[in-house]
Each structure stands twice: as structure tokens, then as C-alpha cells.
Amino acid sequence: MIDLMTLCAFNAAYAMTIDSDALEEWPEYFSEDTHYRITHIENENENLPAGIVYADSRNMLIDRIAALRLANIYERQRYRHILGIPAIVQQNSEATYAHTPFMVARIMATGQTDVFATGFYKDKFVKSDAPASKANSFGIVLKERIAVCDSTVTDTLLALPL
Amino acid sequence: MDTQRIHWKSDSLTRIPYSIYNDVEIAEQEKLDIFHGKTWNFLCLEADLQDAGDYRTTHVGETPVVVVKDQDQQIYAFENRCAHRGALIALEKSGKDASFQCVYHAWSYNRQGDLTGVAFAKGVKGQGGMPASFCKEEHGPRKLRVSVFCGLVFGTFSEETPDIEIYLGPEICARIQRVLHKPIQVIGRFTQALPNNWKLYVENVKDSYHASLLHMFFTTFKLNRLSQKGGVIVDPTGGHHVSYSIVENDSADNSYKDQAIRADNDQYLLKDRSLLAGFKEYDDGITLQILSMFPGFVLQQIQNCLAVRQVLPKGVGRTELNWTYFGYADDTPEQRKTRLKQSNLIGPAGFISMEDGAVGGFVQRGIQGAQDHEAVVEMGGDHTGSSEGRATETSVRGFWKAYRSHMKI
Numbered sequence: 419m420i421d422l423m424t425l426c427a428f429n430a431a432y433a434m435t436i437d438s439d440a441l442e443e444w445p446e447y448f449s450e451d452t453h454y455r456i457t458h459i460e461n462e463n464e465n466l467p468a469g470i471v472y473a474d475s476r477n478m479l480i481d482r483i484a485a486l487r488l489a490n491i492y493e494r495q496r497y498r499h500i501l502g503i504p505a506i507v508q509q510n511s512e513a514t515y516a517h518t519p520f521m522v523a524r525i526m527a528t529g530q531t532d533v534f535a536t537g538f539y540k541d542k543f544v545k546s547d548a549p550a551s552k553a554n555s556f557g558i559v560l561k562e563r564i565a566v567c568d569s570t571v572t573d574t575l576l577a578l579p580l
Numbered sequence: 581m582d583t584q585r586i587h588w589k590s591d592s593l594t595r596i597p598y599s600i601y602n603d604v605e606i607a608e609q610e611k612l613d614i615f616h617g618k619t620w621n622f623l624c625l626e627a628d629l630q631d632a633g634d635y636r637t638t639h640v641g642e643t644p645v646v647v648v649k650d651q652d653q654q655i656y657a658f659e660n661r662c663a664h665r666g667a668l669i670a671l672e673k674s675g676k677d678a679s680f681q682c683v684y685h686a687w688s689y690n691r692q693g694d695l696t697g698v699a700f701a702k703g704v705k706g707q708g709g710m711p712a713s714f715c716k717e718e719h720g721p722r723k724l725r726v727s728v729f730c731g732l733v734f735g736t737f738s739e740e741t742p743d744i745e746i747y748l749g750p751e752i753c754a755r756i757q758r759v760l761h762k763p764i765q766v767i768g769r770f771t772q773a774l775p776n777n778w779k780l781y782v783e784n785v786k787d788s789y790h791a792s793l794l795h796m797f798f799t800t801f802k803l804n805r806l807s808q809k810g811g812v813i814v815d816p817t818g819g820h821h822v823s824y825s826i827v828e829n830d831s832a833d834n835s836y837k838d839q840a841i842r843a844d845n846d847q848y849l850l851k852d853r854s855l856l857a858g859f860k861e862y863d864d865g866i867t868l869q870i871l872s873m874f875p876g877f878v879l880q881q882i883q884n885c886l887a888v889r890q891v892l893p894k895g896v897g898r899t900e901l902n903w904t905y906f907g908y909a910d911d912t913p914e915q916r917k918t919r920l921k922q923s924n925l926i927g928p929a930g931f932i933s934m935e936d937g938a939v940g941g942f943v944q945r946g947i948q949g950a951q952d953h954e955a956v957v958e959m960g961g962d963h964t965g966s967s968e969g970r971a972t973e974t975s976v977r978g979f980w981k982a983y984r985s986h987m988k989i
Contacts, residue, residue, distance in 0.1 A: 469768070469923070475854075573772075
């Protein structure tokens with residue numbers, strides 16, 4: 419069983435990792451065979467499987483960060499994640515399923531700050547035997563994280579992960 | 581009296597006055613001469629309307645439109661505006677209904693957009709009601725002519741728009757048929773809000789010059805280099821284009837392994853190379869085809885990643901880009917998975933498209949205060965013909981040729 423405080427601490431560290439631009443550490447929160455996807459509520463309700471980001475391995479997440487650092491061009495920007503308390507929807511000896519609401523502000527280099535995304539993480543957490551990494555010392559990893567945005571619209575572009 | 585505020589200094593298509601992107605009067609004229617003019621506008625996919633009663637709401641330019649399938653299996657489209665006070669008739673993005681009823685005063689419409697019912701038409705207890713002379717047939721939202729081509733549903737407000745196949749011409753038709761040759765299935769929909777005038781996005785789509793310069797991911801993975809075999813087709817009106825490329829040495833074996841080996845030789849290695857693993861599904865070996873249709877429709881094939889894009893103006897300085905990702909109805913689970921993974925290339929977070937979301941905004945911001953200045957569109961000369969190489973802006977000039985012809989400017 420994974421307790422609520424562990425989930426909260428995990429999510430807090432996850433958010434700080436992205437918001438402090440330690441993006442290289444972001445994949446450490448995921449299992450090797452993870453599924454990570456960013457979509458929105460309408461696709462989710464209609465069972466449309468595509469995402470604006472779609473990964474079925476941790477390596478794909480590492481690649482995405484590498485692309486952001488080396489290949490992609492976008493204006494300097496930061497996020498501020500505000501995460502709610504995880505609602506544990508199902509739990510067994512194998513995995514813990516939780517929904518956690520998020521609100522993400524995007525701060526552009528110009529100073530413009532907007533609510534960029536709201537929604538919830540649809541998560542499947544599993545225990546991990548892997549040694550604690552710099553970012554993730556919680557003994558759990560995300561086997562699945564689907565960031566379900568409330569709005570169908572993405573403003574301008576999405577570079578940094580949610 | 582000449583009230584035109586925008587003046588091209590010559591007939592040449594190599595200079596674009598910057599004011600064309602932020603002038604309010606131009607935007608008003610576009611509503612009439614482009615979006616309500618002699619153009620076919622993408623409404624939805626035929627796959628979106630499976631059964632009688634299925635409908636979607638969309639826009640032609642900024643005009644709200646309902647598109648719906650009726651009992652006769654024909655698709656109809658009409659303005660989403662009640663004939664009474666002008667309120668939206670349908671509020672949902674999609675649904676299924678026997679008929680439509682405006683929520684304001686309950687005037688009702690059939691699936692073909694005919695006004696069929698006026699609430700309290702005969703009054704209440706003998707009081708009020710519509711005059712006897714009121715004729716429902718004389719009232720109703722404007723109807724669009726609808727054409728379905730290869731599963732794409734288009735609408736036009738003009739009686740004079742040529743038939744869709746004439747409008748597109750044989751070369752463009754063939755390039756649409758090449759991709760949409762069998763039933764498709766939608767796998768996701770995303771909207772991107774662009775901080776720029778709609779024309780800047782359309783130009784960006786047509787601009788094959790920028791691809792390997794702005795989108796470094798392409799270059800890094802040899803997905804699209806200007807040295808690759810390829811070309812640009814511009815139709816005689818200038819308004820439609822196809823840009824395509826063929827990755828050389830790709831024909832022998834397009835398997836996972838082969839793709840991985842090629843990535844191996846690159847400086848920057850993907851850790852999970854399955855992202856770029858594809859399968860060959862077109863005999864002509866074309867690995868990338870971007871097709872645009874005047875004014876605001878795009879059909880894309882980037883490897884096995886298929887999508888349509890609808891470009892909708894939202895005021896002078898904003899644009900909504902509606903992406904619909906799809907696969908074929910007979911995809912195997914593995915093929916579907918490949919499409920889902922390759923979809924990382926496109927959309928608002930796409931490895932090779934995210935920059936396009938921002939670059940139009942850079943222009944929109946950059947041209948503030950430059951009303952009397954012009955953009956230079958001279959790569960590849962001054963013509964609007966088809967071209968073998970892709971270091972050309974011929975299809976961008978083609979857009980302006982069509983635009984100026986519709987706008988008579």
C-alpha cells in the first residue's frame with residue numbers, strides 16, 4: 419500500500435522538478451515502461467487515444483527533454499504547478515490509482531503570466547526497488563500518468579511537460 | 581471612391597504589406613470576399629457524421645455553422661444562427677438530434693436548416709402570436725452548399741464557387757486521394773490558439789523554406805532535409821499547394837531496424853528510437869506530404885502520422901488551429917500505436933511543429949509600427965509555379981495570388 423502522504427510528497431517534488439527547470443530529473447519519477455500522455459477531457463471522454471505528448475517508455479521522456487534542450491525553439495518560459503491533494507480511487511497490493519488536480523501558470527520571459535492549464539493527473543503508482551535517485555527518493559514511480567486538461571485549447575505551444 | 585487602405589506597390593507577389601496582418605477593415609473584407617466568397621471551407625470529416633442526426637458545429641471564417649447528416653444520408657450545413665434573434669441554434673461541439681431548437685424562444689429547425697416551428701405562433705389564449713402573413717419558408721439561417729470529397733466535408737456560402745474538383749484541380753485532387761483512399765478513424769482532436777493573424781499560419785504551412793531551418797528536430801533526424809528528393813506543387817489559382825519529400829534509401833526496407841540504424845549514425849541519438857519507426861504504406865515512397873487548400877485547410881502525412889488542420893480566424897490577431905489526428909479504420913494495433921507515437925511530431929507540443937505555434941506571433945509582434953513596410957517573399961524568384969526544389973517561397977506567393985484575386989486588391 420502506498421500512503422497518501424507519500425503521494426503528496428512525490429507530487430510536490432515532481433512539480434518542483436519541472437518548475438525549477440531540473441527537467442533532466444523529471445523522467446526519474448516514471449517507471450521504465452511508463453505511459454505518459456497529455457490530453458484533454460473531451461478526448462478522454464470519447465476514448466480517443468492520441469495525446470499532444472504520447473510516451474510509452476521513460477526513454478521517450480528523456481528524449482523529449484533532450485529535444486527541448488537541443489532541438490526545439492521556444493521563448494523562454496517557466497511554469498508554476500499548484501497541485502491538489504490526490505484522491506485515491508483504487509488501491510491494491512500491486513498499484514495505487516489516484517487523481518490529482520493541477521493548475522499550471524505559465525510565466526513568459528516578458529513577464530506575462532497566464533493560467534496555462536488546469537486539469538487532473540490520472541495516475542497509476544507502483545512501488546519501485548530502484549535505488550533512490552536525486553529527485554525521486556520516495557520508493558514509488560509512475561507506471562502511468564495521463565495529464566487530462568480541462569480545456570481543449572492549448573495556447574501557442576506546449577514545450578515544458580505538465 | 582477608393583477606400584482601400586492597403587496598397588500593394590506593384591502587381592508583384594514578392595512583397596507583402598505588413599498591414600495586411602493587422603488591419604481591421606481588411607479582416608472585415610475577408611469575411612465577405614474570402615470566407616463567404618467563392619471558396620470551399622473545411623467543415624468536418626465524413627467520419628464525424630456516421631448516422632442520421634449526427635452533427636458538429638464549426639466555423640466558416642468566424643461565422644458559426646452547423647453540419648449535420650439527415651435521414652437521406654446527405655450532409656447539410658447551415659449558419660448556426662436562429663432566424664429570430666440571431667442566437668446560436670446548436671451549442672454543443674457535436675451531438676445527435678432529430679432536429680434543432682434555439683434555446684432562447686424555442687424556434688425549431690430540421691436537419692436541413694429549414695425553420696419548422698415558431699413557439700406560440702398562434703399566440704396564447706388568443707392573445708399575441710405572429711401575424712398571419714409570417715411565412716416560415718422566408719426565414720431561416722443561411723444554407724451552405726456542401727461537397728464531400730474523399731471523406732472531407734466542405735461548405736461554401738457562394739452559389740458561384742466552382743465544383744470542388746474543379747476548385748482543387750486534378751493535381752491537388754490526386755494528392756488528396758493518395759492519402760484518403762480508404763475509410764479513416766479519428767484518434768484525437770486538439771486545438772491550438774495562435775497569437776497571430778490566420779494568414780501568417782497559412783503562409784507558414786506553405787513555406788517549405790523554413791522547415792529545416794526553424795525545425796531542428798527534422799534536421800537532426802534526417803526526416804526532412806532540403807537535399808532530399810521532393811518538390812512543391814502549386815495549382816494554377818495559386819491557392820492550393822503540396823509540398824512533398826522522399827527520404828532516399830528508404831524504399832528497400834522501412835522497418836524498425838533500418839530506421840534505428842540511420843538514427844545511430846546521427847550525432848544526437850534518441851534513446852527510444854521507436855518514435856521514428858514507421859511502416860511503408862504508400863507505394864510512391866513519399867514520406868512527407870503537406871497539402872494546403874485555400875483558404876484554410878491542411879492535410880498532412882508525416883511518415884505514418886496523418887492529420888487534418890482547420891485554420892479559423894478569431895479576430896485580427898488570433899487564430900484557432902483545429903487538429904484532427906486520424907488513422908485508417910483497418911489499422912492493425914501495431915500500426916495504430918505507430919501513429920500515436922509519431923503524433924509526438926505534430927500538434928501544439930510537436931517536435932517538428934511546436935515552433936510554428938509561436939513564429940506567427942513573433943511576426944505579429946515584430947510588425948507593430950511597421951505599417952508602411954513590407955515582407956520579402958522572393959526565394960526562388962517571383963513566380964508561383966511548381967518547383968522541384970523546396971528552397972522556394974513559390975507556394976507563399978501562390979497564396980497571395982489567390983488572396984488578391986478573391987479580395988480584388
